[in-house]
Structure formats: structure tokens, C-alpha cells
Amino acid sequence: MLGLLLPLTMSLLTSSTFMDVHERFQVVLPKGWEFAPQPGDTSGASFRVKRDGLVAQVSLRALELTDFFDLDTFVNRVSSYERQPKSFKLIGQKRSRLGALMSIKRQYTLPVKGHGSWEKLVEERYAVWGPYSFVFHAEAIAEGFSSFLNDIEAIAQSFKPVIDGSVIVGDASSIPFHGQWYMSVLKPSILSFGANYDFSMDDVSGRYWFNQNRIFVFMRGGKEEFTWRVVDDVLFLTGQSFDKEMRYLRKSTWEKQSTLAKKLMGSWKSEKHEVVFKGYADVIFDQRPGTYSLSGKTLSIVIGSFEETFAFRIKAGTLILDPVDKTSGVSKMVLRQNLVDHP
Numbered sequence: 001m002l003g004l005l006l007p008l009t010m011s012l013l014t015s016s017t018f019m020d021v022h023e024r025f026q027v028v029l030p031k032g033w034e035f036a037p038q039p040g041d042t043s044g045a046s047f048r049v050k051r052d053g054l055v056a057q058v059s060l061r062a063l064e065l066t067d068f069f070d071l072d073t074f075v076n077r078v079s080s081y082e083r084q085p086k087s088f089k090l091i092g093q094k095r096s097r098l099g100a101l102m103s104i105k106r107q108y109t110l111p112v113k114g115h116g117s118w119e120k121l122v123e124e125r126y127a128v129w130g131p132y133s134f135v136f137h138a139e140a141i142a143e144g145f146s147s148f149l150n151d152i153e154a155i156a157q158s159f160k161p162v163i164d165g166s167v168i169v170g171d172a173s174s175i176p177f178h179g180q181w182y183m184s185v186l187k188p189s190i191l192s193f194g195a196n197y198d199f200s201m202d203d204v205s206g207r208y209w210f211n212q213n214r215i216f217v218f219m220r221g222g223k224e225e226f227t228w229r230v231v232d233d234v235l236f237l238t239g240q241s242f243d244k245e246m247r248y249l250r251k252s253t254w255e256k257q258s259t260l261a262k263k264l265m266g267s268w269k270s271e272k273h274e275v276v277f278k279g280y281a282d283v284i285f286d287q288r289p290g291t292y293s294l295s296g297k298t299l300s301i302v303i304g305s306f307e308e309t310f311a312f313r314i315k316a317g318t319l320i321l322d323p324v325d326k327t328s329g330v331s332k333m334v335l336r337q338n339l340v341d342h343p
Contacts, residue, residue: 019162020045024062024132026167028158030151033058044135049151056140056148058155063133068206068220074133075104075126087111096125098136099159100171102196103127109142121145123152129161129168129197130209131218164211171195175210176230181248188258191235191248234293247281254280257294264299268319268335275319275335298324 016029022042029035029047036048036057044061069077089109096105103125112118118141125136136159138152160167172178173195183189192200199208199217206219210228215237217224226239233250249257257280264277276284283292283301290303299321300309308330310321321333 018045018047020060020062022062023162023165025060025134025162026158026160027060027155030154033151033155047155049148051147052144054141054144054147056138056145056152058152059137060159061135061137063135064131065128065133065218068218068222069128069133070205071102071104071126071128074128078126078135084108085110091121098125098127098134098156099161100168100196101127101129101134101159101161103136112141118142125156128207130163130207130216131223132161134159134161163209166211168197168209172197177215177228177235180251181235182251182254182258183246183248188254232295249280260294263314264319267338269338270333270335273333273335274338275321275333 016031016033017026018029018035019026024044030049032051033047033049036046038046043063044059046057046059048055048057087110091107091109093104093106096103104127105123105125107121107123109119109121112120120139121142122137122139124138125134127134127136136156138148138155140148160169162168172193175193178193178195181191181193183191189202190200192198193208193215194200197207197209199206199219204219204221206217208215208217210216213227213229215226215228217226224239224241226237229236233253235248235250237246237248261277261280265279267274267276269275273286274284275286277292278284281291281293283290283303285301285303288303290301290306292299292301294300297311297313298309299312300307308328309324310333311324312322313320317337319333319335319337321335323330323332
């Protein structure tokens with residue numbers, strides 16, 4: 001998985017590394033911290049430590065989302081459903097991190113049940129990743145919270161989401177399809193896979209994750225699964241929502257092809273042939289539809305089982321297509337630009 005995903009086979013990897021039994025997240029526990037299972041709890045895991053007569057607790061909850069929420073929307077939803085007592089005192093709320101994930105952290109105090117004069121300090125971090133939302137919850141007696149602060153921060157920073165039994169241990173900047181991709185030359189549709197596993201396609205945004213040759217996209221409207229491959233600077237995607245394999249170009253390649261495609265666009269004719277170029281990939285050769293691609297000063301045309309690569313140049317309204325393979329039997333073509341518009 002390109003160094004980003006580490007396959008796992010055990011729930012407890014070492015004496016201090018804990019894997020959620022449902023394989024949704026992993027954390028590293030500092031010395032002295034213990035797993036403290038709660039009967040009937042399947043939403044996550046809880047941990048505790050006792051030190052110098054004081055107890056601190058940390059819990060992690062994972063919820064698979066049925067509807068897409070971004071981080072701010074998720075936090076607002078949580079806040080709207082909360083029923084906090086009047087004694088609830090919000091200390092602060094700000095953006096933070098949960099492991100490598102962007103999170104929103106807030107701290108507040110509540111009275112300790114049965115001890116009206118005691119207060120506990122609570123720290124919560126909210127994050128979303130892929131199809132999951134995560135809630136990190138830490139608490140201890142307010143006066144003793146600072147003595148556990150380093151441990152709590154270490155657990156939070158060790159957090160890693162898990163998908164398909166594999167731990168995400170880095171950002172997505174080194175995966176082959178990371179970055180921006182352009183589908184159309186003349187009016188580009190932009191597809192973006194961010195380093196933080198954020199996804200966008202024109203005005204649609206969401207999150208993504210991947211496993212081998214599959215990309216999973218979670219956005220408003222549901223989830224999509226694609227298979228992918230990258231050849232040179234071209235990303236090919238197939239999926240149930242596509243009626244054919246989709247082709248996207250890296251921005252630098254798109255800019256070069258856009259310039260050339262605009263020069264090629266339209267009809268070119270000789271006494272024997274007519275070639276019509278449409279957009280960045282479609283071509284009609286003597287009324288037979290196919291595709292074309294550009295690479296430097298060569299142009300490849302695919303019409304059914306026919307495939308040929310030409311050296312090409314355009315000058316003064318003339319397009320010259322000269323086969324790269326001189327033994328292919330395909331003749332050099334000199335075509336003049338036809339100024340009659342094609343649909």
C-alpha cells in the first residue's frame with residue numbers, strides 16, 4: 001500500500017499498542033494505562049490509569065456515518081443533541097489534531113457525582129475520516145488533570161484510523177493519484193484528492209480512502225467505489241456511476257494538451273479522409289468514432305482495434321500526420337482545416 005498502510009493481524013500489537021476490536025482505530029497507551037472495557041459497549045474503547053491516588057479515563061468512540069458530514073457540521077450536530085446540566089462550564093473550543101486528523105477540541109468542567117464540591121475537567125476532540133466520526137474523551141479531577149496532560153496528549157497524537165484491517169500511518173501526498181486531475185480540455189472538470197484524504201469534484205466535496213486498486217469516496221448523496229490506475233500522467237477511473245472508463249490528466253499535462261487540443265479541435269480533410277477532433281479525447285475518423293491522446297509531439301488515435309501513433313505538426317491551416325512506425329502500412333496524411341462546424 002505504498003508505505004501508507006500497514007497490515008495488521010492482532011488486536012493488541014505490543015504491550016502498549018491497542019487496536020479496536022472492530023478495526024476502526026489504533027492508539028498507543030502510555031505506561032500504566034489499561035484497557036477498561038465497558039459491558040455491552042461496541043462503539044469504541046475505554047482506558048484508565050491510577051496514579052498518586054488520582055484516576056484519569058480516556059474513551060474513544062467510532063460511529064459509521066450514514067450521511068456525509070464535514071467536521072464543523074458534525075460538531076454542530078453533536079452540540080445540538082447534547083443535554084448538559086446547568087453546571088456545565090465551557091472553558092474553550094478550538095481547532096486541534098487527533099493524530100494526523102484535523103479535529104475540534106473543547107474543554108469543560110462538570111461536577112463529580114456524589115461530590116458536589118468537586119469538579120472534573122473534560123477534554124473532547126471530534127474528528128471525521130472516511131466513513132467514520134470519532135470522539136476522543138478524556139477526564140480527571142480538575143485539580144489533578146494537569147498531571148495526566150502529557151499522557152492524554154500522547155494518546156490523542158498516537159491515534160490512527162483503520163480501514164479494511166490496515167492502519168493509516170501517514171498523509172496521502174505520496175499516493176499516485178494524489179493531487180488535481182482535469183477531465184475536459186475546453187471546460188475542465190477538476191477532480192482533487194487531497195493529502196488529508198479530502199476529495200472534491202467541481203462543486204461536490206467529501207472524503208476518500210483507498211485499498212489497493214480501489215478508491216472509496218464518501219460525499220453528500222452517498223458513497224461511491226472506483227477502481228483506478230495511473231499511466232504516466234493519466235488517471236483512469238471506472239465505477240458503477242460511469243458508463244465508460246473516465247480519463248483525467250495531471251494539471252501540467254492538461255495545460256499542454258489543452259493548448260494543442262484547441263488547435264486540433266474541428267474538422268480536417270484530405271481527398272481520402274476526414275478527421276474530426278472533439279475536446280481532449282474524442283475523435284471521428286472517416287465517420288468512425290474513437291479516442292486520441294497527445295504526448296509531446298506525437299498523437300495516438302484508437303478506432304476500435306486500430307491504433308496508430310503519428311508525429312504531427314500544424315502550420316497555416318494544415319495538419320500533417322506522419323506514422324511513427326514506418327512499417328505499419330499507414331500512409332502519411334496531409335489534411336486541411338475544414339471551417340464548417342461539426343456538432
